[in-house]
Structures are given as C-alpha cells and as structure tokens.
Amino acid sequence: MLNIERRRQFAELMAESGWDTLLLYGHSWRKDFFRSLVNFNFFGPHAVAALSSSNELSIVVSHPWDYGLLAGHVDANITWDANFTKILHRLVSGKTAIAGREFMEARFVDESTVSATSAIETLRRFKTPEEIQYIRQAAQLADAGYKHFVDVAEDGMAEFELVAEVEAFLKTNGAEDNFMLIGSGGTEVYGMRPPTDRRFRSGDNVTTELTPQVHGYYAQICRTLVLGQPNENQQRSFQIFKEAQAAAQNFIKPGVNVKDVARVQNDVFRREGYGEYTGAKYTRVRGHNLGLYPDENPWVLEDVDCMVNKGMVVIAHPNTYLPLSGYMVFGDTLLVTDDGCVSLNSTEKKLFTKGV
Amino acid sequence: MKRGLITWDKTEISPAVFDKRVSGAREVLVRRGLDALVVYSELWRSNQARFFSNFMPYFNRALLIIPKDLPPTLLCGLSPRVYGWIRSVTTIDDVRPAGNFAKPLFEIAAERNWNQIGVLDLDRLPYDIHKALHGAHLQLKSVESAAVFNPATDETELIMRRKAVALTKQILDEEMPAAVGLVDHDFVGRLERRFRRAGTEDLVTLLTNGKTVPGPPVGAKLEDHFSVSVAMEYRGHWVRMTRPQTTPHVLAECRKLLEGKVPARAEYLDGSYPYECGDGKILALDIEYSLEGKRLFYGDTLV
Numbered sequence: 337m338l339n340i341e342r343r344r345q346f347a348e349l350m351a352e353s354g355w356d357t358l359l360l361y362g363h364s365w366r367k368d369f370f371r372s373l374v375n376f377n378f379f380g381p382h383a384v385a386a387l388s389s390s391n392e393l394s395i396v397v398s399h400p401w402d403y404g405l406l407a408g409h410v411d412a413n414i415t416w417d418a419n420f421t422k423i424l425h426r427l428v429s430g431k432t433a434i435a436g437r438e439f440m441e442a443r444f445v446d447e448s449t450v451s452a453t454s455a456i457e458t459l460r461r462f463k464t465p466e467e468i469q470y471i472r473q474a475a476q477l478a479d480a481g482y483k484h485f486v487d488v489a490e491d492g493m494a495e496f497e498l499v500a501e502v503e504a505f506l507k508t509n510g511a512e513d514n515f516m517l518i519g520s521g522g523t524e525v526y527g528m529r530p531p532t533d534r535r536f537r538s539g540d541n542v543t544t545e546l547t548p549q550v551h552g553y554y555a556q557i558c559r560t561l562v563l564g565q566p567n568e569n570q571q572r573s574f575q576i577f578k579e580a581q582a583a584a585q586n587f588i589k590p591g592v593n594v595k596d597v598a599r600v601q602n603d604v605f606r607r608e609g610y611g612e613y614t615g616a617k618y619t620r621v622r623g624h625n626l627g628l629y630p631d632e633n634p635w636v637l638e639d640v641d642c643m644v645n646k647g648m649v650v651i652a653h654p655n656t657y658l659p660l661s662g663y664m665v666f667g668d669t670l671l672v673t674d675d676g677c678v679s680l681n682s683t684e685k686k687l688f689t690k691g692v
Numbered sequence: 693m694k695r696g697l698i699t700w701d702k703t704e705i706s707p708a709v710f711d712k713r714v715s716g717a718r719e720v721l722v723r724r725g726l727d728a729l730v731v732y733s734e735l736w737r738s739n740q741a742r743f744f745s746n747f748m749p750y751f752n753r754a755l756l757i758i759p760k761d762l763p764p765t766l767l768c769g770l771s772p773r774v775y776g777w778i779r780s781v782t783t784i785d786d787v788r789p790a791g792n793f794a795k796p797l798f799e800i801a802a803e804r805n806w807n808q809i810g811v812l813d814l815d816r817l818p819y820d821i822h823k824a825l826h827g828a829h830l831q832l833k834s835v836e837s838a839a840v841f842n843p844a845t846d847e848t849e850l851i852m853r854r855k856a857v858a859l860t861k862q863i864l865d866e867e868m869p870a871a872v873g874l875v876d877h878d879f880v881g882r883l884e885r886r887f888r889r890a891g892t893e894d895l896v897t898l899l900t901n902g903k904t905v906p907g908p909p910v911g912a913k914l915e916d917h918f919s920v921s922v923a924m925e926y927r928g929h930w931v932r933m934t935r936p937q938t939t940p941h942v943l944a945e946c947r948k949l950l951e952g953k954v955p956a957r958a959e960y961l962d963g964s965y966p967y968e969c970g971d972g973k974i975l976a977l978d979i980e981y982s983l984e985g986k987r988l989f990y991g992d993t994l995v
Contacts, residue, residue, distance in 0.1 A: 364736040364965055377908050379896055381736075381965040399967050401898070404905035442822035443815035496697035500888030503695065508881030512908065516695045517750070527773035530698045530750045620771055631751075657773070 337410050338393075341464045342373050347391055349455055356430025358452055360385040361440055368628035369435040369453070371552045372460050374410060377512055378402045382420045385412075386427045396423050420444060457633055461625060462647035467553060468671060471626065471649050474511075474555035475669045475680035477548045481506050481514075482557050482683050485546065489690055491538055491563055495520055495531035498542075506548045515547035515554065515630040525662040526618070528655075538564040538691070543665045545653070547630045554630040557681050558653045558667035561688040573660040574687040580604040581666050581685075584623065584636075584652035588670060588677040594634045594642040598622040601654040602638065610658055619656035626651055626669060648672040649680070694735060694750045694925075696893040700781045704855075704927065705746065709848045710783045713744050714758055717840040720810075721760040727806035729835060730797070731756040732817055737964040740812060740841050742928035743849075747782040748893070753818070755793055756784075757800065767796050794824035801830050810835035843962050844973030844995055849929065853961075853974065856926035857993055859890055860933045864922065868937045872916055876909035879920075887924055894925040896966060902986030906934070917942075919989040921978070923966035930966045932976040934991030942983060946990035949979045961993060 350358050361384045362370030367377070373393075374385045380399025387393055393412040397403050403416035417423050424444040433452035437445060463471065484505040489498050495518050506514045517528035520542045528543055536542060542561040547554050560577075562570055580601040587600045601622045602614040613619065623636035626649045634642040636652065644650075653667025668679040717729050733741035733754045741756040742748050745764055752769035759765075767790040768778065775787045788796055801809065807830070811817065814834035817825070825832060843849040863886045871879045880897045887895050898906035898921040901914065906921040914937075921934035936946065960972025967976075978991030 365734060379898065379908070380967045401905040401907065401967075405907045438820040439818045441816045442819045445819045496891070497889055499695060500885050503888055504881040504885035506881075507884045507909075508878050510877050510909075510911070513693055514695065515693055515751075526776075527771060529774045529777045530695055532777075533697060533699065616771075618773070663773075 337375050338412075339373055339375060339464070339466070341466070342459070343387070343391075343393075345459050346373065346387055346456070349452075349459065350387065350389055350433075353433065353455070354431060355433045355452070356389045357428065357432040358387045359424070359427055359432060359434040359449075360387070360456070361424070361434055361436035361444075363439070366436060366439055366629065367552075368460075368632075369456060371628050372456065374412075375552050376402075376406050376410070377552065378406075384420075384424065384427065388429070394427070396420075396427070460627055461632070461634075462645060463627065463649055467627065468647070468649070470551040470553040471555050471669070471671070472680055474548050474550040474553055475557070476682070477506060477509055477511055477550060478546050478555050478557040478669070479681055479683045480509060481546045481548055482544075482559055485544060486561055486688050486690060489536065489542055489561060489563070491691060492535055494533050494535050496533060498536075499531040502546065506546075511548040511550060512552065513549040515545075515549075517545050519543040519663055521662060523659060523662040526657050527663050528665070536563055539567070541570065541662055541664060543663060545655075545665060545667070549630075552628050554626050554628070555649075555669040555680060556626060556630065556651045556653075556667065557669065557683055558651070558655060558665035559683065559688055560664050560666060561690055563690050565692050566687055566689060567661075569660040571687065573658050573664055574666070576604060576608050576610070576658070577654055577664055577666040578685060580654035581652055581668065584654070585668070585670060585677060585679065588644055588650070588652070588672060589675055590645045590672060592644050594636055594640050594644060595638050597644065597650075597652060598636045598638045598640070601652065605654070605656070613656050613658055622654055623650055623652040623667065625649065644672055646672050646674055694748065694894050696888050696895075697891045698748050698750065698781055698893055699891075699927070700746045701927070704852065705848055707783060710745060713846070714764065717744065717758055718760050720835065720839050721758075724810065724833065724835070726760065726808055726810040726833060726835070727801070727804070728757055728759040728809045729840065730809060730811045731758065732812065732821070734818075739928055739930070739964045740837065743841055743843070743846075745783045746928070747778065747784060748928055753793075753821075754790060755797065755821075757797065759804065762804075765800065767791075767793055792824050793821050794828070797825065798828050798830060807831060808833060812840065813837050837963075841962075850995065852927055852929040853931050853993065856924060856929050856931040857933065859887075859892075859926060860922055860924055860931060863887060863890070864920065864933060864935050868920065868935065871914050872918065872937060874914050876912050876914055879914060880909050883922070892924050892926055893928070896923040897921075900987065900989065902988060905987070906989055917983060917986050917988055919987075921989060921991065925966070930961045931993040932961065932966060932991060933993065934978050934989045936981070936988035936990060938983070938988060942981065942988065943990070946979060946981050946988065949981060950977060950990055950992060
C-alpha cells in the first residue's frame with residue numbers, strides 16, 4: 337500500500353527544499369496526492385499523509401470506517417478525526433509544504449505553509465514500474481470495456497442506459513472507478529458530456545472516452561462508433577483523426593516537447609483545411625498525462641512547454657468538432673519508452689460500426 | 693464519479709421550487725446588505741449550487757452567482773461547448789467562462805456597482821479561489837450554509853430523498869438475496885447496472901463479510917450475513933442505506949437497535965459528501981450488530 341519509491345523521492349525533495357514536513361492531502365475528488373504515497377482508496381471526505389524530515393509517516397483519515405480498514409496495514413501512525421481543520425493545523429511542524437494545498441478548503445490552510453503541489457506533480461509525471469503495471473491493467477480493462485460498449489450499444493438505446501451497462505461491466509471486472517463521457521448524434525454535436533436520455537438512431541456517431549481506474553491508476557481509450565453504415569463524411573473525418581493520432585504516436589519519444597506533440601496533431605487538421613477546429617472553441621486538449629488523476633498535467637497543447645521523458649504515460653487524442661461529421665474522438669494511452677512510445681491499448685484503430 | 697443521468701425532470705422539481713429557494717436567499721442578502729451570493733460547486737461539493745439551480749458539474753469547478761435583483765450567472769470551468777447542455781438541465785441562462793474565477797466575478801461586480809457580496813461558507817472555498825477573491829475592493833462576507841440552505845425543511849428535498857431511499861431499498865431488497873456466493877465485484881456491478889439504469893448519478897458501494905467494517909470490494913466471495921452500505925445520489929440528493937443479508941429476525945433486531953440509537957457522532961447528508969461528519973438534520977446512521985462472531989451493519993437515512 338505504501339509507494340516505497342515515491343517515499344524515497346519525496347524524502348529527497350524535502351531535503352533539497354529544506355522542508356521539515358510534507359503533507360499529502362486528498363479529498364473525495366482529488367485523492368491523487370495522498371494516494372501517490374499511501375495507495376488507500378479512502379471514501380471519507382478527507383485524508384492526509386504527513387512525512388517528517390526524519391522519514392516518519394503519519395496518516396489521518398476523516399471517517400472511522402477508513403480507519404478500520406487502514407489500521408494495521410501500513411507501518412505508520414494512523415488516526416482518524418472528522419475535524420480536519422484542527423488536524424491539518426496540528427500537523428504543521430517547522431517548514432511545512434503541502435501537496436494539494438490549492439484545492440484544500442481555505443480553513444484548513446495554515447498561512448505559514450508552502451505549496452508542494454507542482455514539485456510533487458513533476459515527480460508523479462514519471463511512473464514507477466509498479467505504477468506502469470497498474471496502468472497496463474487499467475488499459476486492458478479499457479479495451480475490454482470498449483468492446484462491451486460496442487457489443488451493447490444499439491439503435492433505440494438511451495445514452496444513460498449504455499453508460500449503466502459499461503459501468504456495470506467495468507466494476508464487475510474490478511475497476512475502482514471510471515471517468516466516462518459520451519456523445520451521440522451528427523453534425524449538431526460539439527462535444528461529450530454525461531449521458532442524457534437521448535436514444536441512439538441509425539447513422540449516429542456514438543463517441544466515448546472510457547477511463548477505468550485500477551489500483552488507483554487511470555488509463556483511457558477514445559473511440560467513435562457509427563450505428564449503421566458510415567457515410568462518406570464520417571469516413572473522411574475519421575481518417576483525419578486517425579492520421580493525427582498516428583502523428584503524435586510516431587512523434588513521441590524522450591526529449592520532444594509536449595507543445596510539438598500538440599502541433600503535429602493539429603498540423604494534420606491544418607493541412608486538410610480544418611485548422612480553426614484545433615482551437616479552444618471546438619476542442620479542449622490534444623491529450624494529457626494519466627496516472628492517479630484522469631486529467632494530469634501536462635495537458636497537450638501548443639502553448640504548454642514541457643519535455644517528454646521516459647516513464648510518462650500520456651493519452652494523445654485529437655478529439656474535436658469537424659463540420660464533416662460533428663464531434664469525433666480517437667485516442668490511445670501511450671507509455672514513453674527509451675526511444676519512442678508504445679500504446680497500452682490493444683483495441684483496433686478503426687472507425688467502429690454496428691448494425692451494418 | 694458523476695457519470696449517471698444528470699437531468700432536470702420538471703415534474704419532480706418545478707421551476708417554482710428553484711424560484712422559491714432563490715427568493716429565500718435573496719431575502720437573506722437584503723437583510724444583510726449584500727449585493728449577491730456566491731456558491732461554489734465542484735464534482736463532489738455540488739449539492740448547494742444544485743439546490744438553487746439544478747447545476748451539477750461532471751468535472752471541474754464553478755461559481756454560481758445569485759444577485760439580489762437579477763437572474764443567476766454561472767462562472768464555469770467546463771468548456772463552452774457544453775453550455776447548451778448546462779442550460780438544458782438547469783435554471784441558468786447566463787453561463788460564462790470561469791477563468792481564475794476572480795477576474796470575471798470582479799468584472800460583473802464592477803459592471804453592477806456591487807460593493808459587498810456574500811460567499812456561502814467562505815472559509816470552505818478552495819484555497820486558490822479563496823486567495824484569488826481576496827485583496828480586491830469588493831468586500832466578501834461569509835454566509836453560513838444554514839442561513840440559505842436547509843434541505844431538512846424543504847419539502848421538495850425531502851420528497852426527493854424519500855424517493856431515493858425507496859429506490860435504494862427496492863434495489864437492495866431485490867438484489868441481496870441472490871448475492872451470497874457472488875464475488876463482491878460482480879455484486880457491485882449488478883448494483884451499478886440497476887442504480888444507473890434507474891437514473892442514479894453517483895454510487896458508492898462498500899461491503900463486508902463480517903470481519904471488518906464495510907469497504908470497497910476486494911475480490912472476495914460474499915458469505916452469509918454479509919453487509920452492504922450504499923451511498924447513492926439521485927438528482928443531486930444523497931442518501932445512504934446499509935443492510936446485512938441475514939434472517940428477518942436479525943434484521944428486526946438491527947432495526948430496533950438503530951431506532952434506539954443515540955448518535956454519538958453524527959454523519960449528515962445536508963452537506964456535499966456522503967460520508968461527512970458534523971452537524972445537520974439529515975442523518976446517516978449505522979449500527980453494528982454481532983452475530984456468531986461476525987460484524988453485521990445496518991443503517992438508514994433519517995430526518
């Protein structure tokens with residue numbers, strides 16, 4: 337449950353930074369900083385791990401059931417207390433840095449502390465072998481989940497009914513959680529969102545990103561399914577997305593810059609005359625890092641300056657709106673290796689169809 | 693994580709209900725000399741903004757601004773491409789990009805000559821937003837949650853929570869008898885399917901075979917007298933229910949124990965998190981019952 341490699345890295349960071357105490361804070365939405373050291377899936381609203389400069393570890397959770405499950409399983413001083421304002425102020429000792437300080441409730445923050453968020457994010461960006469193994473498992477589950485998505489989707493089914501089936505499948509197969517968005521329809525569709533009660537119709541693009549979480553770590557897959565025979569515009573559109581994703585996958589290796597990972601994808605759209613659809617009006621990002629949070633930094637954008645290096649796990653997804661066929665998605669989870677990257681997904685890279 | 697059907701069924705919650713809630717907040721604003729009320733919302737802390745507008749983000753953060761004399765505005769971290777969806781499931785027409793929250797809020801305040809605004813539970817804002825909002829000419833005053841957000845005295849809130857409780861009870865009653873012998877992941881999957889198809893937005897399922905407190909599934913085969921604890925969110929309304937799969941006699945004993953329990957520690961569902969501790973009037977209570985060396989758990993949502 338304890339990430340030994342991270343503990344070593346965090347101890348080094350503390351020594352380099354002159355911190356006496358490092359707090360790794362998590363709440364129900366952002367468990368990632370806490371779980372980067374103590375990989376425990378707490379369900380009470382708050383948890384914090386405190387690492388001292390003498391390498392002693394204390395853990396405080398906010399719900400007694402979390403305490404009941406954690407106590408005795410980690411070599412640390414473990415307590416529970418619902419009053420996290422008191423707890424977090426009490427844990428401040430000497431020069432104290434907090435990872436997750438920005439999203440903590442303001443009442444929790446002692447003004448004498450400093451933020452460790454960026455420094456810890458930078459360390460977390462490069463995954464340990466154990467973390468990569470978890471992300472591989474999550475990617476395999478994403479593949480299986482997408483197969484189930486295609487198997488189950490049908491004309492007349494409501495979006496939320498399909499999501500229910502996919503969630504059931506992923507949880508049955510061991511996912512802790514899943515971040516999933518969906519869209520359906522044609523050129524009137526500009527993005528994905530939570531499911532609605534819209535019912536699928538023949539000719540629809542049914543887009544999704546599945547992001548199952550295994551042992552805390554997320555992997556993602558983006559694919560587009562057409563119900564019925566794809567028309568010429570849907571096929572042409574997909575070829576652009578496929579080429580853009582391939583451009584990223586072929587480009588990514590240690591030493592390249594994230595902004596260029598975005599650029600090589602966008603250049604495909606520009607060459608095809610769709611450059612305006614690579615901006616914020618029609619799309620969000622060309623990809624992002626993955627790990628204990630499904631949308632980790634860096635985001636793959638042309639104005640993000642960040643070097644790619646071995647051990648990063650990033651999804652390249654040129655998802656955007658095109659007037660050809662509406663919003664379309666396509667992307668794989670990529671692991672950066674010594675001299676390039678490999679996809680952790682095995683799902684076929686094609687425009688999926690159903691009911692042809 | 694929110695991924696179920698987020699919708700606004702106006703036969704369940706009419707526009708007049710939201711109007712009344714907003715009017716109640718405006719009365720507080722007028723009494724306190726405040727120009728607007730700001731309500732924070734995010735993936736997990738969404739119930740208060742939802743109470744006033746039906747807005748629930750599926751990701752990212754937002755500020756709902758309720759002026760004393762104008763329609764509400766939403767400063768939203770989500771992409772403008774989903775503003776149409778937001779308008780379709782909320783009472784809000786005016787949706788704007790959030791940026792760092794401070795700049796657009798200050799611009800609105802300047803346009804409207806606001807001097808002093810209220811922020812719901814100011815010291816519970818995320819630290820970065822809290823810091824960004826301070827230091828400008830605009831004065832911020834904390835408005836305590838209880839002054840404007842009282843789900844326990846709101847008839848529609850209670851109706852919705854009762855509906856959520858009834859739905860939860862029905863699904864557990866139907867699914868639990870066949871669960872013994874299943875792997876816990878399989879049972880959780882079955883619950884996901886049933887709850888999500890019934891319109892549940894979010895679901896947290898914890899289980900135990902009686903050797904520990906309830907926790908996330910671990911790949912164990914469910915045994916006689918296992919317990920399941922479900923926190924489910926239906927249309928923005930959290931409820932909790934915990935049941936053991938046991939004999940009617942033991943269930944009756946558990947119920948009696950719960951009814952007689954004086955909570956030493958209140959877990960309330962008036963707030964945002966389903967496992968939050970503190971004060972409130974909508975309580976999630978659980979008791980533990982010992983049977984043949986096993987720990988059985990039973991709990992309900994109570995007003």
